[in-house]
Amino acid sequence: MQWLWENRDLVFGLSLEHVRLSAIPIIVGLIASIPLGWLANRFRVTRAIQLTLFGILFTIPSLAFFITLPSVLGTKILNPVNVVVALAIYAIAIMVRGAADAFASVPRDVIQSATAVGFSSVSRFWKVELPLAGPVLLANLRVVSVTTVSLLSVGALVGNGALGYLFINGYQRDFPTEVMIGIVFTLIIAVLFDQILVAIGRVLMPWAHGVRGSSRALTVGGAA
Amino acid sequence: MIEFRGVSKQFDDGTLAVDDFSLVIPSHKTVVLVGSSGCGKTTLLRMINRMVDPTSGSILIDDEDIAGLEPVKLRRRIGYVMQNSGLLPHRKVIDNVATVPLLEGVPKRDAYARAMELLDTVGLDRSLANRYPSQLSGGQQQRVGVARGLAVDPNILLMDEPFGAVDPIVRADLQQELIRLQQELGKTIVFVTHDIDEAFLLGDEVVILQVGAQIAQQGTPSEILANPTNEFVANFIGVGRGKRRLSVDGSVESNGNDLVLVDSAGHAAGVVDAPGGVIANGDSSPKSRSISNKTDQAGDA
Ligand SMILES: Nc1ncnc2c1ncn2[C@@H]1O[C@H](COP(=O)(O)OP(=O)(O)OP(=O)(O)O)[C@@H](O)[C@H]1O
Ligand SMILES: [Mg+2]
Numbered sequence: 195m196q197w198l199w200e201n202r203d204l205v206f207g208l209s210l211e212h213v214r215l216s217a218i219p220i221i222v223g224l225i226a227s228i229p230l231g232w233l234a235n236r237f238r239v240t241r242a243i244q245l246t247l248f249g250i251l252f253t254i255p256s257l258a259f260f261i262t263l264p265s266v267l268g269t270k271i272l273n274p275v276n277v278v279v280a281l282a283i284y285a286i287a288i289m290v291r292g293a294a295d296a297f298a299s300v301p302r303d304v305i306q307s308a309t310a311v312g313f314s315s316v317s318r319f320w321k322v323e324l325p326l327a328g329p330v331l332l333a334n335l336r337v338v339s340v341t342t343v344s345l346l347s348v349g350a351l352v353g354n355g356a357l358g359y360l361f362i363n364g365y366q367r368d369f370p371t372e373v374m375i376g377i378v379f380t381l382i383i384a385v386l387f388d389q390i391l392v393a394i395g396r397v398l399m400p401w402a403h404g405v406r407g408s409s410r411a412l413t414v415g416g417a418a
Numbered sequence: 419m420i421e422f423r424g425v426s427k428q429f430d431d432g433t434l435a436v437d438d439f440s441l442v443i444p445s446h447k448t449v450v451l452v453g454s455s456g457c458g459k460t461t462l463l464r465m466i467n468r469m470v471d472p473t474s475g476s477i478l479i480d481d482e483d484i485a486g487l488e489p490v491k492l493r494r495r496i497g498y499v500m501q502n503s504g505l506l507p508h509r510k511v512i513d514n515v516a517t518v519p520l521l522e523g524v525p526k527r528d529a530y531a532r533a534m535e536l537l538d539t540v541g542l543d544r545s546l547a548n549r550y551p552s553q554l555s556g557g558q559q560q561r562v563g564v565a566r567g568l569a570v571d572p573n574i575l576l577m578d579e580p581f582g583a584v585d586p587i588v589r590a591d592l593q594q595e596l597i598r599l600q601q602e603l604g605k606t607i608v609f610v611t612h613d614i615d616e617a618f619l620l621g622d623e624v625v626i627l628q629v630g631a632q633i634a635q636q637g638t639p640s641e642i643l644a645n646p647t648n649e650f651v652a653n654f655i656g657v658g659r660g661k662r663r664l665s666v667d668g669s670v671e672s673n674g675n676d677l678v679l680v681d682s683a684g685h686a687a688g689v690v691d692a693p694g695g696v697i698a699n700g701d702s703s704p705k706s707r708s709i710s711n712k713t714d715q716a717g718d719a
Contacts, residue, residue, distance in 0.1 A: 311494070
C-alpha cells in the first residue's frame with residue numbers, strides 16, 4: 195500500500211496508458227470485423243478462407259508478433275504502434291468468427307420478411323441485420339476486450355506493455371508487491387471495460403433484455 | 419388483377435418448383451392457393467413481389483409486366499403477411515406497423531397516427547403499441563403482421579399461411595376477423611394455406627395445387643365441392659373420405675326449424691335451416707358455408 199502511494203503517479207500514468215493502448219485495438223477489431231463477418235456469413239467460400247486465415251494469425255505467439263512487426267511496419271521496436279497493431283490483428287482474428295456467428299444468429303424469417311415488406315439491401319443491413327446481430331457481437335466483443343487488456347502486458351517485454359511494466363520491474367527487483375499491483379490494476383481495467391460494454395449494450399439493445407431465449411427459439415423454428 | 423402467364427421456376431439446385439403455371443387472380447377477391455407441403459405455394463406467392471423471379475413466363479399486375487418494375491418499390495406497394503409474423507424483434511409494435519411508411523419517408527407523427535388506427539382495425543388494444551413482439555401472444559403477433567401488411571393501404575395483400583402457427587381457436591378468430599376486414603377493404607388477397615377448411619372458408623375462389631404447382635382444380639368452394647374433377651381433389655377436400663358428405667340425421671327430433679346434419683360416419687357436423695321441416699334453398703353464401711364447414715362454427719362460438 196505504501197509502495198502504491200509513493201508510486202501513484204507512475205501507476206496512474208501506466209493505467210491511463212493501458213486504457214489507451216487496449217481501447218484502440220478493441221475498437222478497430224469491432225469495426226473491421228463487421229464487414230468481414232458479414233461477408234463470411236454471406237458467402238461460403240470467403241467464410242472458409244477468412245476463418246482459416248484468421249485462425250492461423252491467432253496462433254502466432256504474441257511475443258513473436260511484437261518482435262517481428264517493427265521490421266514489417268518499418269517502425270522502431272519501442273514504438274507503441276507495434277503492440278497496438280499486433281493486438282488489433284488478434285482482436286480481428288477473434289471478432290471475425292464472432293461476427294460471422296452474430297450475423298448467422300439473425301433469424302432467416304425476419305430477414306425474409308424485411309425483404310418482403312420492401313427494405314433495400316442497404317437499409318436492411320443497417321436497420322435489421324446489424325441490430326439483430328448486436329447481442330452476439332457484444333458477447334464476442336467482451337471476450338476480445340478482456341483478452342486485449344491482459345495481452346497488452348506482454349508488450350512490456352518489448353518495452354510497451356503499460357501496466358505490464360510493473361510485472362517485469364517487480365520480477366527483476368524480486369518485489370512481489372509491485373507485480374500484485376500490476377495484476378490488480380489490469381483486472382480493474384478489464385472489469386471496467388466489461389461493465390462499460392454491458393451498459394452500452396443495455397442502452398442500444400433494450401429489446402434484447404431477457405429476450406435472448408425466445409429469439410433463439412425463433413431461429414430454430416425458422417430452420418425447421 | 420394479377421396474371422400468371424406460363425410461369426416456371428427452377429431453383430439453382432435443379433428443383434422445378436413451379437412448372438408452366440397460368441392463372442388469373444381477379445381484383446378485390448380472395449383467392450386461396452391450397453396444396454400439400456412443397457407443392458410450390460410459397461414460390462408462387464413470392465414471384466408476385468419479386469422475392470423470387472421466374473425462370474420463364476411472365477407475371478402481370480393490372481396488365482403491367484412486373485419484370486420491368488423495381489423490386490423494392492414493387493414490394494412496398496404490396497402487403498405481405500407470413501407465418502410467425504416475421505415482425506422485427508428489435509422494434510416496438512408501433513414501429514413494426516409503421517415500418518413501410520417510415521421507409522417511404524412519411525413523417526413519424528403521421529406514420530404513428532396511422533399505425534394506431536391500424537391497431538384498431540385489426541382488433542388490437544392501443545396499449546400494446548409500446549411492447550416488443552416477443553411480449554405478445556402468437557395471435558396478437560399475427561394481428562400486428564396483418565396491420566403492417568395494411569400500412570401502406572396496398573391493393574394487393576399476400577398472405578403465406580398467416581394463421582398456420584396459432585392454436586385452432588385463435589385461428590378461427592383470426593379467420594373471422596379477416597373475413598370482416600375483407601368485406602370492409604375489398605383488397606386483392608392471395609392467400610396460401612394447406613388447410614382445405616381454411617381455403618373454403620376464406621376463398622372467393624380456391625385453387626387446389628399438386629406438386630410443381632400443377633392446378634388440380636380451380637373454382638368457388640361450392641363448385642369444387644359439387645364437382646371434384648378427380649380422385650385427388652375428392653380426397654383432398656374430404657368428399658372421398660365422406661367427411662363432407664352430409665345427410666339429415668333422422669334420429670333426432672328437431673324442436674325448431676333446424677335439422678341436424680351428420681357426415682357419412684354418423685358424426686354430427688352441423689345444422690341446416692329447415693323452416694317447417696323443409697330444407698331451405700340457401701341463396702346467401704354465409705349460410706351454405708356454415709353447413710359445409712366446421713371451422714366456421716368454431717369461429718362463431
Ligand atoms: N430457395 C430454394 N432453393 C431450392 N429449392 C427450393 C427453394 N425454395 C423452395 N424450394 C423447393 O421448391 C419446392 C416448392 O417450395 P415452396 O416453398 O414453394 O413450397 P410450399 O408449397 O410453400 O410448401 P409449404 O407448404 O411446406 O410451405 C420445394 O420442393 C422446395 O424444396
Ligand atoms: Mg410455403
